[in-house]
Every structure is written in C-alpha cells, then in structure tokens.
Amino acid sequence: MEEKCGCWAVLSRGVRGACKSSASRDSANTIPRTSLVYDQATETRYLNASNRELCPPNEAQLSSDNPNPPPSEDKSTCHLLKFSFQELKAATGNFRPDSILGEGGFGYVFKGWIEENGTAPAKPGSGITVAVKSLKPDGLQGHREWVAEVDFLGQLHHPNLVKLIGYCIEDDQRLLVYEFMTRGSLENHLFRRTIPLPWSNRIKIALGAAKGLAFLHNGPEPVIYRDFKTSNILLDSEYNAKLSDFGLAKAGPQGDKTHVSTRVVGTYGYAAPEYVMTGHLTSKSDVYSFGVVLLEILTGRRSMDKKRPSGEQNLVAWARPYLADKRKLYHLVDPRLELNYSLKGVQKVSQLAYSCLSRDPKSRPTMDEIVKVLTPLQDLNDLAILSYHSRSSQQGRRKKKSDGTQQLTYTQSKSIRDSPLHTGKHNR
Numbered sequence: 001m002e003e004k005c006g007c008w009a010v011l012s013r014g015v016r017g018a019c020k021s022s023a024s025r026d027s028a029n030t031i032p033r034t035s036l037v038y039d040q041a042t043e044t045r046y047l048n049a050s051n052r053e054l055c056p057p058n059e060a061q062l063s064s065d066n067p068n069p070p071p072s073e074d075k076s077t078c079h080l081l082k083f084s085f086q087e088l089k090a091a092t093g094n095f096r097p098d099s100i101l102g103e104g105g106f107g108y109v110f111k112g113w114i115e116e117n118g119t120a121p122a123k124p125g126s127g128i129t130v131a132v133k134s135l136k137p138d139g140l141q142g143h144r145e146w147v148a149e150v151d152f153l154g155q156l157h158h159p160n161l162v163k164l165i166g167y168c169i170e171d172d173q174r175l176l177v178y179e180f181m182t183r184g185s186l187e188n189h190l191f192r193r194t195i196p197l198p199w200s201n202r203i204k205i206a207l208g209a210a211k212g213l214a215f216l217h218n219g220p221e222p223v224i225y226r227d228f229k230t231s232n233i234l235l236d237s238e239y240n241a242k243l244s245d246f247g248l249a250k251a252g253p254q255g256d257k258t259h260v261s262t263r264v265v266g267t268y269g270y271a272a273p274e275y276v277m278t279g280h281l282t283s284k285s286d287v288y289s290f291g292v293v294l295l296e297i298l299t300g301r302r303s304m305d306k307k308r309p310s311g312e313q314n315l316v317a318w319a320r321p322y323l324a325d326k327r328k329l330y331h332l333v334d335p336r337l338e339l340n341y342s343l344k345g346v347q348k349v350s351q352l353a354y355s356c357l358s359r360d361p362k363s364r365p366t367m368d369e370i371v372k373v374l375t376p377l378q379d380l381n382d383l384a385i386l387s388y389h390s391r392s393s394q395q396g397r398r399k400k401k402s403d404g405t406q407q408l409t410y411t412q413s414k415s416i417r418d419s420p421l422h423t424g425k426h427n428r
C-alpha cells in the first residue's frame with residue numbers, strides 16, 4: 001500500500017531495529033517502509049509494509065518512566081542514514097565557518113550537501129542540501145538529549161515536523177542530519193530587522209505549527225514537545241512551518257495518569273506556570289507555550305525582552321489586560337504590519353491566545369481545537385487598511401458637504417497608527 005500525501009506515519013516505539021544487521025552500506029542506510037499510517041480522509045489506521053521484515057522489540061523501551069533509554073545504534077535508527085564523521089566533514093566543507101547556519105546550547109548547525117541517494121557527501125551546490133547539527137562534547141545539551149532527538153524524530157513523520165535524514169555516532173562525535181529549511185526560523189523573521197512577515201504568512205505558520213503539535217499529542221503514543229518557541233519553528237521556501245529540536249520532548253502520560261512528573265526544563269517565558277511550579281507536564285503545557293508564540297506572532301514582540309520598560313519585558317503579563325478587553329485588542333498588533341491584517345483575524349487570534357494562556361490548564365483548548373480555529377483565518381479578506389480608507393473616504397465626503405472643500409479629515413499622509421480603527425495609539 002502506497003503512502004499518500006495527506007497521511008502521517010509514526011513508527012511504533014515497540015519496534016526497535018527494524019533492519020537486520022549487515023556489513024553492507026546499502027543495508028545500513030536503507031529506509032524501512034513499514035509504518036503505522038493514519039489516513040486523514042478515512043480516519044483509519046493501517047499497517048503499511050513493503051517487503052521489510054520487522055525485528056523483535058528492543059528491551060529498552062521508551063516510556064514516561066524511561067524517557068531516554070541507553071543509546072544503541074540498533075535501537076530505532078536503522079531506518080535513518082548512517083554517516084561517518086569523515087563523510088559529514090566532507091559534506092560541510094570541513095565544517096568551515098561560512099557554512100554555519102546557527103548556534104545553540106547543543107553546538108553548531110552547518111549547511112552541507114549529500115548525494116541524491118544519500119550514500120555520500122556531494123559538492124557544494126549539488127545533490128541534496130542538508131543541515132548538520134554537531135553536538136559539543138561539553139555543550140549544555142548532552143548525549144541524553146541527542147538520543148531523545150534521534151528517538152523521536154527517527155520515528156515520527158509529519159509534514160509539520162522537520163525531517164531527520166541521518167546521524168553519526170563515532171567516538172565522542174554526535175551529529176544529526178536534517179532536511180534543509182530554506183527560510184530559517186520564525187524567530188529570525190519576527191524579530192530581526194527584515195521585511196515584516198505578512199499577516200497571511202503569520203497565520204499560515206501558526207496553523208502549521210499547531211498541526212505539528214496536534215500530531216504529537218494525538219499519536220498512538222502521545223508526545224509532549226516541551227520546548228515550543230519561535231526559534232524551534234523552521235520555515236521552508238513556501239513558509240510551511242516545521243517543528244525542530246526534540247531534545248526535550250517527552251512521552252506523554254500513559255493509562256490513567258493525568259500528567260508526567262519531570263524536572264523543569266525549557267525556555268523561560270514560554271513554560272507553563274503550573275509546570276514551572278510543580279514539574280507536572282501535560283499536553284496543556286505545550287498549549288500554553290503555543291499561546292506565547294501566538295502572542296509573539298501577533299505583536300512582533302519577544303516573550304521576554306529586557307530592553308523594554310520594566311512593565312513590558314514579560315510579553316504575557318503586558319498583553320493580558322489588552323487580551324481581556326476587546327476594545328483594546330489593536331494595541332497588541334505589530335505596528336510594522338501597518339493595518340495590513342485581517343480585523344476578524346486579529347480578534348480570533350487574540351481570543352485564542354487568551355484561552356491558551358489561561359492560568360487553569362483545564363480551561364485551555366486542545367491543539368485540535370486550535371487547528372479548527374486557525375484554519376478558516378487563512379481565507380479572511382477584511383483587511384484593516386481597507387476599512388481605514390473606507391472610513392477616511394466617508395469622513396471626507398461629510399467634510400466636503402459641510403464646508404465645500406476637498407479636504408479629508410484623515411489624509412493618507414497622516415500616520416497610519418492614528419487609524420480610527422484604533423482606540424488609542426500603539427503602545428510600543
């Protein structure tokens with residue numbers, strides 16, 4: 001049975017080492033076609049197999065009690081391409097500085113190239129462009145999180161999750177090879193001095209990221225992402241959003257358990273307050289983080305910004321009074337959009353963010369519900385700029401009728417931020 005574009009697949013965590021060990025490179029680098037597939041059209045699950053024999057489960061199972069089993073090259077990685085360190089060194093041009101795409105607690109991410117069939121490095125500009133993440137031996141993210149990354153992204157497949165192509169584990173070297181995301185992270189587009197991200201793209205990105213989280217929460221074995229933030233949302237050439245960096249991901253509660261108890265990790269400003277206070281982790285913890293990112297998308301502000309006045313450094317605390325008052329919603333909108341946004345879209349996004357940021361986890365929506373709210377917002381055409389010009393024209397005609405002049409009450413030369421749609425100026 002052939003996989004279709006509209007499906008998602010996840011390898012069962014009960015299946016480890018789905019390939020027979022072999023000395024040949026072809027055997028070590030093949031991608032198994034056996035997976036549990038969910039068809040969105042029929043809402044049914046079926047086993048998709050194409051001449052691949054399943055091996056017995058590995059005894060080191062992934063669970064809420066054992067989230068990071070001991071590393072093993074056979075564990076859940078044989079469907080990935082296995083690279084040597086020398087191959088990745090060649091693929092990145094000896095890890096040269098001008099190929100660095102980014103840096104984090106884990107180490108560096110380099111741009112590289114591999115052959116179309118994935119069996120060897122390629123010359124720059126040829127073959128397939130990839131991103132190679134190298135773990136620092138003394139980095140903040142250790143081997144345990146590297147294993148978690150391989151374990152989750154090696155098994156989970158969805159259009160809104162970044163694709164893990166392969167890995168390298170050689171002596172003290174730990175590297176991961178991903179699909180290359182042309183437009184980088186959402187963080188770069190929102191907060192750097194570039195052309196403002198259009199409203200339509202912001203909605204598209206929010207929806208894509210929501211679908212990625214919904215997939216994780218609703219899979220055969222739920223996964224809590226635990227580190228949802230703008231820097232972990234990567235964009236392809238069409239601004240399709242994909243979640244990356246699964247080093248902190250954790251298996252969700254099993255059976256009749258309501259939460260997972262764990263040490264508090266993540267990024268300050270995004271973590272849910274109940275998780276920070278108790279260490280109790282649920283899917284609603286991710287929903288809170290999604291609400292923070294939704295606010296960043298709406299406002300163009302960072303979740304935490306020490307450069308702002310003391311009362312505005314924490315985005316959630318600053319935004320709550322505006323979110324709670326429909327008349328003040330437009331104080332929140334990123335001024336760089338200059339009224340090029342949907343009026344109804346802003347209202348819906350603001351209401352959704354407010355729900356996601358509820359102090360009571362049970363009052364927050366599920367990711368499925370969030371997807372349903374965001375989906376129709378892609379097609380809204382009620383741009384604020386059109387309403388602005390309409391009101392300006394009406395007021396101009398009234399002015400002309402009263403004094404016989406052509407002067408408009410609101411001219412196009414007047415600051416766009418003084419729009420009559422706003423109850424006050426942007427508080428930036």
